Amino acid sequence: MAAPIFWRDKRFLFGLEGTYGVDPGPTGAANAILGMDVTLKPMEGQDQERDLEQPGMSANGTIPTDLHAAISFTVDLSASGAAGTAPAWGPLLRACGVAETITAATSVAYTPISEGFESGTFHLAIGGTRYVILGARGKAEFDLSAQATPKIKFEFTGLFTIPTEVAPPVVDLSSWTEPTIVSHKNTPVFTIDATPFVMKSAKLALGNKVEPRFLVGSDRVLITDKSELFETTVEAQPLTAFDPFTMALNMEKVPVQLVHGTTAGRIATLDLATAQMQRPNISQSQNIKEWPLRLIPRAASLNDQWSLTLT
Template sequence: MPIYWSEKVLLVALESTYGTAPTLLAADAILASDIRLTPMEGQDLSRNLERPFMGAQSTIPVDVHAKLAFKTELLASGTAGTPPVIGKLMRACGCAEVVTANTSVAYNPVSRGHESAALHLWIGDTRYALTGIRGTATIRVNASGIPMVEFELTGLFVMPTEATPVVPDLDAQLDAEVLAATTANTPTFTINSVAMVMRSFALAMGNQVEPRFLVGSDSVMITGRTDTIETTVEAKSLSAFNPFALAKASTPLPVSLVHGTAAGKIITLSVPTAQMQRLSGLEEQQGIKEWPLKLAPLPNAGNDQWTLTFT
């Protein structure tokens, strides 16, 4: 009988030892969308044999790894001080998690000591497993849309098997109050402390994720990071906000985005020092002039170019 593409179960858990998967349980389930699996990345190494006849060369698969991309809703846990479901994914994408009991959970990028994760993805009864996972992500908030995080994960290859799927515990995620980005639900979006009318916003972590296969060590590493912000906003008079002058002067400026209003459900993205980039053009929507802005979040003391806080 056919295997239905929609029959998916995704479990993710952090590893305590790199490349060694813990026992993944129903509570490790992630409610995701647009799942895209590349199960066997790598190279086919030709033997390049000299033979007295023509024909294809036999090959050897090397540097075999796997990639998984998907989207998750950007949701707080509902309880201040309790990590959100995406917390373990943020940690596998090179972020530190700072928990303040009964108050907040904050994530910021770090340059060393990156954690790793393991996952199981069932499609039908076929289980795809990855270990030693690290990755990158993009946070997107679009007007009249559900705020999302797009993850791109890379992990070590594990041979797929047939196994009975775990029954996932998704109740809390399915029952969560999901708020679209609107004026009421997203009360703050400012650039340089100026309130902006925003159409779209994206912060890309820009992690450079490298599979590294040497004799004695197979791993996936985060070897660099170039964070970027792209946002489209309604144009203002230049006396109110002048992106051209800010870009010309390379002026560092703060960016703040707040989504949610109820305690335990508030998400704040703070970028203290972003550099305005050159405008590549102007846009028009519904007869209104809009600015497509690009900014580069810059570290100050280091590892502080942005913070995502759940309160």
């Protein structure tokens, strides 16, 4: 009897594709992912019923259709440690409809795009079994909650391939840097409409609509739309200082900025230039009045609804 295969025995690779659906051959030395909470659905799809009319009573069997694969996981949102050097998670974000702009020795900026979406290939080895997902595109969410490490949560969909037994690669994870927790010390700026807040949590969902499209002549996974959403919970203030109710009523669009990190090469700045305030709510924690707020990042001009800049 074969020995058990341990779930934690994973080697996880990702490479951007030059041609859609063509495996670029990611390597353990250059393309390894340091992830957590990995969930793999290797053979998603439908089972088409046969509905055959024949004598007797029995199942007719099914035909698998619409075959694709899905994978979700989380990585640390931490900069590379050197200004102008892209982080290890950069290729993953690029496959979520995001452009990467590098200014040498200065910054790496991520902004949304509406066309020319990149795609990538995953290799996930669990024990000696390798699962390959081609043509993958995904959705992402930035999560910065107090007293926790900042994270990016990814969900990818790609083309199905038959798993194979191969020798697992040797991986180099040195490009993945240690994160720092979101805190008063490490997160010096959080403002809405230039008003500082005591912030409990902040999340930006990129809101990609990712859809498999399998037709004659083309099997693709497409990003067909986007609808970003920013959610935060903050300590409430007097309405004379900040009035989210009037803002929501008037559909006001305000800037939001969050800066995490204080050391050059390790600073991440999230900007929403024109975010529309939605109806606020009220909650409490530790007997402190809080506001759960939702804002919609709106584009003042094409593709400027949010940016993430590493410096």
